[in-house]
Amino acid sequence: MSAPDILAPAVRGRLDQIGRADIVVGIPSYQSAATIGHVVQAAQTGLAKYFPSAQSVILNADGGSTDGTPAVVESTSGPDTVLVMVSQPERPIQRFTIPYHGLPGKGSAFRTIFAAAEALGATACAVVDSDLRSITPEWIHLLLAPILDGTHDYVAPYYLRHKFDGTITNNVVYPLTRALYGKRIRQPIGGEFGMSLPLVRHYLRQAVWETDVARFGIDIWMTTEAVCGDFRVCQAFLGAKIHNAKDPGADLSAMLVQVLGTVFRLMEAHEARWQPVRATEAVPVFGFQYGVGLEPVHVDVGRMIDHFRRGVRDLAEIWGSMFGRDDMARLRSAAASGGDSLAIGDDLWVRLIYDLAAAYRRRASDRDALVRATLPLYMGRVASFVLEMAGADAAEVEARLERLCSAFEAQKDYLRRRWDAAHGPPSRRGRPRRIA
Amino acid sequence: MWQVVRQVLEQAWRQFAAQSLSMLPNVLASLLFLVIGVALAVAAGRVARFLLRRSAVERRASRLGVTSWLERAGILSATAALVRLVQIVFALMTAALVLYALDAELAADLTRRFFLYLPDLAVGIGIFVVGLLAARVAGRSVLIGAVNHGIGAARLLATGTRGAVIVLTGAMALDQLGIGKSIVPSALIILLGGVTLAAALAVGFGSRDTVGRWLDDRLRRPAPADADDIQHW
Numbered sequence: 213m214s215a216p217d218i219l220a221p222a223v224r225g226r227l228d229q230i231g232r233a234d235i236v237v238g239i240p241s242y243q244s245a246a247t248i249g250h251v252v253q254a255a256q257t258g259l260a261k262y263f264p265s266a267q268s269v270i271l272n273a274d275g276g277s278t279d280g281t282p283a284v285v286e287s288t289s290g291p292d293t294v295l296v297m298v299s300q301p302e303r304p305i306q307r308f309t310i311p312y313h314g315l316p317g318k319g320s321a322f323r324t325i326f327a328a329a330e331a332l333g334a335t336a337c338a339v340v341d342s343d344l345r346s347i348t349p350e351w352i353h354l355l356l357a358p359i360l361d362g363t364h365d366y367v368a369p370y371y372l373r374h375k376f377d378g379t380i381t382n383n384v385v386y387p388l389t390r391a392l393y394g395k396r397i398r399q400p401i402g403g404e405f406g407m408s409l410p411l412v413r414h415y416l417r418q419a420v421w422e423t424d425v426a427r428f429g430i431d432i433w434m435t436t437e438a439v440c441g442d443f444r445v446c447q448a449f450l451g452a453k454i455h456n457a458k459d460p461g462a463d464l465s466a467m468l469v470q471v472l473g474t475v476f477r478l479m480e481a482h483e484a485r486w487q488p489v490r491a492t493e494a495v496p497v498f499g500f501q502y503g504v505g506l507e508p509v510h511v512d513v514g515r516m517i518d519h520f521r522r523g524v525r526d527l528a529e530i531w532g533s534m535f536g537r538d539d540m541a542r543l544r545s546a547a548a549s550g551g552d553s554l555a556i557g558d559d560l561w562v563r564l565i566y567d568l569a570a571a572y573r574r575r576a577s578d579r580d581a582l583v584r585a586t587l588p589l590y591m592g593r594v595a596s597f598v599l600e601m602a603g604a605d606a607a608e609v610e611a612r613l614e615r616l617c618s619a620f621e622a623q624k625d626y627l628r629r630r631w632d633a634a635h636g637p638p639s640r641r642g643r644p645r646r647i648a
Numbered sequence: 649m650w651q652v653v654r655q656v657l658e659q660a661w662r663q664f665a666a667q668s669l670s671m672l673p674n675v676l677a678s679l680l681f682l683v684i685g686v687a688l689a690v691a692a693g694r695v696a697r698f699l700l701r702r703s704a705v706e707r708r709a710s711r712l713g714v715t716s717w718l719e720r721a722g723i724l725s726a727t728a729a730l731v732r733l734v735q736i737v738f739a740l741m742t743a744a745l746v747l748y749a750l751d752a753e754l755a756a757d758l759t760r761r762f763f764l765y766l767p768d769l770a771v772g773i774g775i776f777v778v779g780l781l782a783a784r785v786a787g788r789s790v791l792i793g794a795v796n797h798g799i800g801a802a803r804l805l806a807t808g809t810r811g812a813v814i815v816l817t818g819a820m821a822l823d824q825l826g827i828g829k830s831i832v833p834s835a836l837i838i839l840l841g842g843v844t845l846a847a848a849l850a851v852g853f854g855s856r857d858t859v860g861r862w863l864d865d866r867l868r869r870p871a872p873a874d875a876d877d878i879q880h881w
Contacts, residue, residue, distance in 0.1 A: 377879045455879075465796045509879075519798065526795050526802045530788065574710065578785065585792045 218327040218416075223310045230306055233332040234266040235259065235356060238325030240318050241342035242275040245284050247456050248342040252288040252307070255340065258352025259305055263360070271328055272309040272342075273321035281342070282309040319430035323421050326412045336360050337412050338367075341403045346454035354448035354499045355406035365443035367406035368397050368435060370497050371453035374509045375601055375609040379594045380471055382613055384565060385432060388475060391620035391627075392486040393439045396494050398447065401431040401471060411443050429474025436475075440482045449499030465587045469580045476572040476579075479631075487628060492621060503606075516595035517554055521547045523588020530585045534571040539563055546592065556589075556596040558619040563626060564589060570630035678749035685742025689735045696734045700727045772824040779817020783810045815839075 219227070237255045241248055252270060259268040272285045286309060312324035322339060329337040336359035340347060358364040381401060389400050407415075415437065425433045438445055479486065523531075524547035532540055542560055549555070568586055572579050601609050700706075709715045709726035723729050747755035787810030794802035815836070822832045 373879075465792075519796075522795050522798070522800075522802065526791060530792070581788060581792060584796065587796050 218323060219331065220310070223324075223328070224331070226308060226310075227328060227331050230269060230332060232267065233269045233306070233329075233334045234336070235263060235268040235360075236325065236329040236332060236334040236337045237268070237270045237352065238322070238329070238337065238339040239270065239272045239285075239342050240275070240312075240321030240325070240339065241272055241277060241281050241285075243277045243279045243281060244342035244456075245277065245279040245281045247345060248272070248281055249284045249288045251340060251342055251344050251347055252285055254344075254347045254349050255352055256288075256305055256307070258349030261349050262353040263356065266360075269306040269328075269332060269334070270308075271325055272307075273312045273324045274309055275317075275321060276311060285309045317430075319421070319425050319433075322430050322434075323416070326416050329412050330409070330416060333409070334412075335409055336406060337409070338406045339404065341455060343456040344404075344454070345456060346452050347404075348451070350499075351404065351448075351450050354450060355404060358446050358448070358498055359406050359408045363444065364446045365408040365411045366435075366438035366445045367498075368445065368447050368495070369399050369402035369404045369453070370447040370449045370499075371399055371402065372451060372504050372606070373453055375604065375606055376509045376511050376598055379597070380468070380590075383561070383590075383593055383597060383616070385471060385475060387562075387613070387617040387620040388565060389432070389436065390492055390617055391624055392479065392489065393436065393482075394489040394492045395439050395445060396492055396617075397435060397439070397445065400435040402453075403431060404450065405431075405434060406448070407434075407438075408443070411438060411441070414441055414443070424470075424477075425474065429470050432471060432474050433478065436478045436482065440485045445495055447495055447497045449497055449501045451502070452504040465584045468587055468590060469583045472568075472583050473572075473580055476569050476583075479569060480573060483631075490624070492617075511598050513595045513598050514551060516591040516598075517551055519588045520554070520592030520595060521588075523585075523592070527585050527588065530582070531589070534582065535564055535567050539567075543589070543592075546596075552599060554592065554596050554599060556593045558616050559623070561593055561616075562619045562623045565620075566623065566627040566630055569627065570634040573631060574634040674750050678746040681742060681745040681749055685738060685745065689738035689742065692738050693731045693735045697727060697731045700730055705730065768825055772821040775817055775824055776821040779814060779821070782817070783813035786810065786813050 237259065239248065239251055239255070244251075252272070255270050259266070259270070272282065274282050274285075285307065288307075310324060310328075312321045325339060326337070336356045338352060338355040340351065340355075355367050355369075358367050378399075381399060385401055386398060390396050415434065418437065420433065524543055528540065528544075531543070535543075539560060543556075546554055546556055564586075568582065571582055575582060601612060604612065705727055706715070706725065709718070715726055718724070718726055718729060744755065744759060747758060787806045790809045791802055791806035794805050799805065819832050819836050822828055828835075
């Protein structure tokens, strides 16, 4: 489907009026009236301050909010109200909201933003979440500058976070994607990205927009596609990431399925790419790195351990179909240990994740149930990590994560063996498979 | 008197011997069919296993997702399932030939009735097999969901779900086969009614405190798994 087909006629008309743009900043949103005003203002100020001569468009792709989110976007005052400005914008910044079509989810919102960016011929496109409280105008500069100066095609965020935040990123997604594809991208599912027009076009040409990627998993998909498509990748240091309180009704197991399911499907699609990778390389980080104060995080370790023990007790049959007998014995032993001495070591954890990936590949249907069944295991690992790092500072935690990444890389041969055994060696190594 | 008894006995023996002798070729032929049929079933099973292995059926089934469905039904090998199917076909053919050899008229009648019953049998078996698969999937979903929501009696709930689905589809299959058409639904209604009544009485009267404590203990639901301040990603 071409860009004009993706966009509604009214939106196309508006884009035709604008003609062309140098920069598009996209903000996907749903029920974000409380925070989106700040995000829009930061984007406007960033564009006016750092790219005053560029023709810029801020595009809000809204998923049908009923809390007045689009009205907040329309009514947010322009950069002329900002008191301290280094420069005034030479051209007005266009700003508008459009509803997106297709499957409900962040991915469909991104598709609409990408289609608009392509239609406007934008040299650079950035996307930022609508629930951010810590975004500053500098974020816009950092996400777009490496694209506009022509040196990079994809800018991933690099945040400072509390040592116990981002546990899926820290314990699974970062070390796994790093070991798979060989690029040390610290926040592969960050939520804020900058992209060049060729990369935007590459995304739009992929046949994933009617799949689960359109609903969720878009962040890891974008990062992986940028790496596997040989686009030039870098990171931007954005300081602290603080966003609005999460939805208390959100189901963590569903989130785990969204993230890990997409990672495993991407492993199938890009098998020819990750199988030969045997070393990792640093990805350049732009921006001045500084320390920031972070909000304290309360963690109820006892509840996590209870959850883990329930899993060991009740889900042994399902886990036993994925994990080795010795590892099952180690999990039982960990569950039987006292509360504060629970430990799921790196080697065991890595094998479990690799076994899960292979089991996901082997099973053709109802694969998500496998991932859902591992939530207690994940909670056990988080509890183990929190107990181990209770007295550690940020640098020590980062060093600890580096050791975990080394364990993922060291055991990659184990993954290759398990992966190949799940279906036999791939017969079409040179041809990526379509994500289903 | 004794003379009459002796005549009756001799006559009975002569008739039995004559009829047995007349049946002997049929019995021998049916035994021959049985032996050949069993041998053919075993041989066909081996040939089928050899051919299925040569054609990598297991890998193809895995790729098509058939293996995971079979696993859910407790069948660990697609090859073994197909071999067993071939052997069952041979066994049925052998049984028909044995019957024909013994009594062609009776066999023809049974065969006719069997074929008339076959559609109902196939549908009944189909209902039950689908029920087994659905029970396994539903039981596992309930188990995972209950564990992730911190419900203590997760396995009990999963077993109950699995059992309920199996009982329901079993009753539907029996109804399709015409077995106990009036008894099975009545038994099911009585069973469900009985369980509901017993639970209501237990909660409402004598075991109120005990059941209350049990429910509190077993079904105590702690805070959702993501109630921390922690942002998981």
